[in-house]
Amino acid sequence: MRSTLLGAALAVTLASPAAASFQSCVAGLKQEAAQQGVSRAILDRALDISAPDEKVLRLSTVQPEFKTPIWDYLAFLVDEERVTQGRAMMRRYDSILRAAERQFGVDRFVIAAVWGVETDFGQEAGSSFLPHALATLTCASNRRTSFWKGELMAALKLVQRGDLSLDKLYGSWAGAFGQTQFIPSTYQRLAVDFDGDGRRDLVSSVADALGSTANYLKRAGWRQGESWMFEVRVPAGYNGPTGRRNKAPLSTWAQRGVTRADGSPLSGGAQAGLLLPAGPNGPGFLVFRNFDAIYSYNQAESYALAISHLADRMAGYPPLRTPWPTDDPGLSRAQRLQLQKLLIAQGYDIGEADGKIGPATREAIAAAEQRLGMPPTGRAGNRIYRALGGR
Numbered sequence: 001m002r003s004t005l006l007g008a009a010l011a012v013t014l015a016s017p018a019a020a021s022f023q024s025c026v027a028g029l030k031q032e033a034a035q036q037g038v039s040r041a042i043l044d045r046a047l048d049i050s051a052p053d054e055k056v057l058r059l060s061t062v063q064p065e066f067k068t069p070i071w072d073y074l075a076f077l078v079d080e081e082r083v084t085q086g087r088a089m090m091r092r093y094d095s096i097l098r099a100a101e102r103q104f105g106v107d108r109f110v111i112a113a114v115w116g117v118e119t120d121f122g123q124e125a126g127s128s129f130l131p132h133a134l135a136t137l138t139c140a141s142n143r144r145t146s147f148w149k150g151e152l153m154a155a156l157k158l159v160q161r162g163d164l165s166l167d168k169l170y171g172s173w174a175g176a177f178g179q180t181q182f183i184p185s186t187y188q189r190l191a192v193d194f195d196g197d198g199r200r201d202l203v204s205s206v207a208d209a210l211g212s213t214a215n216y217l218k219r220a221g222w223r224q225g226e227s228w229m230f231e232v233r234v235p236a237g238y239n240g241p242t243g244r245r246n247k248a249p250l251s252t253w254a255q256r257g258v259t260r261a262d263g264s265p266l267s268g269g270a271q272a273g274l275l276l277p278a279g280p281n282g283p284g285f286l287v288f289r290n291f292d293a294i295y296s297y298n299q300a301e302s303y304a305l306a307i308s309h310l311a312d313r314m315a316g317y318p319p320l321r322t323p324w325p326t327d328d329p330g331l332s333r334a335q336r337l338q339l340q341k342l343l344i345a346q347g348y349d350i351g352e353a354d355g356k357i358g359p360a361t362r363e364a365i366a367a368a369e370q371r372l373g374m375p376p377t378g379r380a381g382n383r384i385y386r387a388l389g390g391r
């Protein structure tokens, strides 16, 4: 037995020093987790991995070669379909959302909007097995390895603690998982058992996921009853202060010529910053302390704008008043899917239509644009959509 094991280890070493070093790294992770109280039974099942997950490594090094315009990003995340479905989900989970709003003081439309943007209301939570993904990132990537190791340990402890079984640890390649995509360390710190069954299960329990999101936003500084954002209009050619952190009272913004989107005056002392994500000729937004709480969920202003706007739309507010400064607006998810079908019908080989605009779709769009005598942008916008017969 002993000699067989040694033989196997030797063979691996001879075959590939990288594989052997990966395996010894994983063995080290198991030992460290065991010392932190995770059982051998859990570890043997969780870290039954002999080579890095190549897909995770690939995803972790992808540089976004395509800068998404803000109007594309919002057209995708806040389309009519998501607004309608969001309203239906809010009716269905009304008592949970109201209970979370009461207990944590966080507006229920914002809680639901996080859910809608993160996983399309629980439908797209990711398919990477977290222990393998995080072990891969710890042992085979060369960036942020101590961060990934911490996330791996946190994930294993959630299982050890009895919050989740191993087979629920599926999420994004970078470790975010569950209905509202917490990373394991955040889960460990801030998840709550909101349905009262004794376990914090943000994968299968909508109540636990929504309660935990409310708790997150509360801890991020949410102020009960205050605004998060509203659309405004700035004077033509505005070149005054902007930025989330450049906050001033509404009365100061009024002096600078800023009005509500419908032209009505601003007043009051609430502190807000001005965002002009597409410059002074596009929609403007005054954003408040609660916007910063939403921002902290994913550290991106476009993300916080999408959550804020989806919350408003689900609450019954109209679409943005000021159009984006483009003659080629973005597409909804349904239109993206339709665009792919139109490309396939024209003979472009982009695989199956799935509504996800990847490199193959972008190449086909650029080719179609060229064929139609349009500048080849590769972007899934309204112009190519119409040109191919979409409506």
Ligand SMILES: [Ca+2]
Residues within 6 Å of the ligand: 192, 193, 194, 195, 196, 197, 198, 199, 200, 201, 205, 208
């Ligand atoms: Ca629970």
